[in-house]
Amino acid sequence: MSLQFILGSARSGKTNYIYEKMIRESIEHPEQEFFFIVPDQSTLNAQKELVTRHPAHGTMNIDVVGFFRLAYRIFEELSYVPEQLLEDEGKSMVIRKVMEKHKKELKVFGSSMGKQGFIDELKSFFSEMYQYDIEKKELEQAMDIIQKPGLQAKMDDILLIMDSFENYIGERYLISEQLLDVLAKKMKESKKLRNAIFYLDGFTGFTPIQRKVIRQLMELGKQVNISFTIDAKDVSTPYREYELFAMSKYEKQQLIEIARQTRTIVKPD
Secondary structure (H helix, E strand, O other): OEEEEEEEOOOOOHHHHHHHHHHHHHHHOOOOOEEEEOOHHHHHHHHHHHHHHOOOOOOOOEEEEOHHHHHHHHHHHOOOOOOEEEOHHHHHHHHHHHHHHOOOOOOOHHHOOOOOOHHHHHHHHHHHHHHOOOOHHHHHHHHOOOOOHHHHHHHHHHHHHHHHHHHHHOOOEEEHHHHHHHHHHHHHHOOOOOOOEEEEOOOOOOOHHHHHHHHHHHHHOOEEEEEEEOOHHHOOOOOOOOOOOHHHHHHHHHHHHHHHHOOOEEOOO
């Protein structure tokens, strides 16, 4: 198990380096499984580029996936059928339904649900909660330190709506933000991922729920390679929030900490 970062400024050749290295290794080791993980909207371009560059003009033992496509690939391998996926429109309808049901109990939001864009804002808030792996109990703990009555009332409403939302979807539905959490729990059962080599490219950073998946990749895989855009002279300098490449440096630190926890060897950049 090892982790290696591929670093460089924009248009310095990071992606080109990954294609060349990955294709070369896949030809030299045809029995080895490779996964090229890119943002979900970039998978088609990555597949096209890989097929164009590969001498055999095929991806062969290289699987090009985004995080969500990886989830379905592993579910298919394990013959696991997740609950029906609730799309954005469905989420909005469920939020509206539970708010109507508890309208008299809502302290602040009862009169806001009819306002244009309010349901979408609440849906986005819930989406970020799940993406950043924040649980209801953490919101409840935050309530203890909130001093302003108006903010407390809003938080009470949010907790009530969130609790009702989760009870409603129960085991009938799964929202897209929960998919990676299910994946992280199922990955250890996969034979396809065990001892595979992973390349991640095109990301500026990862959400906590994506880091859960990467943690499993480190524990299961032979090697994890991740590219970040960062100027060479800034790589070794301390992290400062206001810097241009602060996000890349922060993400690198987070992944190194995960590697330490999982006893994954961190190779030189």
